Amino acid sequence: MxxxxxxxxxxxxxxxxxxxxxxxxxxxxxxxxxxxxxxxxxxxxxxxxxxxxxxxxxxxxxxxxxxxxxxxxxxxxxxxxxxxxxxxxxxxxxxxxxxxxxxxxxxxxxxxxxxxxxxxxxxxVSVAADPLQVESLLKVFESRSFRHSQRSIKDALMDQALIGGLGNIYALECLFRVGVFPLRKCNRVKKAEYAHLAEIIPPMLLQAIDAGGSTVSTYRRLHGDAGGFQELHLVYDREDAPCLKSHCKGIIKRVAQSGRSSWWCPRCQK
Ligand SMILES: [Zn+2]
The missing domain is CATH 3.20.190.10 (MutM-like, N-terminal)
Structure with missing residues (x-):
């Protein structure tokens, strides 16, 4: 890269x-x-x-x-x-x-x-962090505007001035993967959790990019909406479904946040 x-x-x-x-x-x-x-x-x-x-x-x-x-x-x-x-x-x-x-x-x-x-x-010229690069994400997570912020971690992840190109789906998906409740404030997210986020966001997006490619080609072939995207969603749009983490018996919940829906597992996302 x-x-x-x-x-x-x-x-x-x-x-x-x-x-x-x-x-x-x-x-x-x-x-x-x-x-x-x-x-x-x-x-x-x-x-x-x-x-x-x-x-x-x-x-x-x-x-x-x-x-x-x-x-x-x-x-x-x-x-x-x-x-x-x-x-x-x-x-x-x-x-x-x-x-x-x-x-x-x-x-x-x-x-x-x-x-x-x-x-x-x-x-x-955007100087927002590139979400495909671990170093770039770590740098923004270590900045004051992130670390000391009172706003929710999900809203901050979706701030396009800070990180270029992370939307609702992938903000929620990465928070699920690291076990952080989307409404938790940035200043309550631990250093290790930020490091974990920076590690998992790039591969998660690459996986989504690859799946998106196949979705598009399938769509063109079949004129139908059958794609690989949904299979990657572990938490997004899964209200009342069982948590997909192994050994977790949680049920996914939905909450309105900043005018959009957030989904999370109350058992494994604190
Ligand atoms: Zn869970």
């Missing part, structure tokens, strides 16, 4: 090799990665004749710059930049920026968890 040093070295290498060149065109070889490409805006940023400027790095995102605009690129799980030999494509090359000297820069991402987001200012 690309970490900050890899992002920085991509930024430097791309700058050294391509900064100052004129763009001939940009090609998107699919409609989306983690999110759909905003193609109208991206085509303006990489318009024919635009000058490619030295990129920069903010946290773990790479900001590609031209004299027409900027785009924040997340490498996700497996993204990388490579010199491309357009019109020949590298394996998993999803974007190609072609320059007027016939060189080309390719964005390759086999797992497609990266994204390209046009931005107007550097402030728009």
């Amino acid at each position: 690309p970490e900050l040093p890899e992002v920085e070295s991509f930024s430097q290498a791309i700058g050294r090799e391509f900064a100052g060149k004129k763009i001939r065109k940009v090609k998107f070889h699919r409609a989306d990665l983690r999110f759909p490409f905003d193609q109208p805006t991206l085509l303006k940023i990489f318009a024919p004749g635009a000058t490619f400027l030295f990129p920069c790095r903010i946290a773990k995102q790479l900001v590609l710059r031209t004299d027409q605009g900027m785009v924040a690129v997340s490498l996700g799980m497996s993204g990388s930049f490579l010199p491309s030999s357009y019109p020949k494509r590298l394996l998993h090359e999803h974007v190609t920026v072609l320059f007027d000297d016939d060189t080309a820069l390719g964005f390759v991402d086999p797992r497609r968890f990266g994204f390209w987001k046009p931005i107007q200012s550097y402030d728009e």
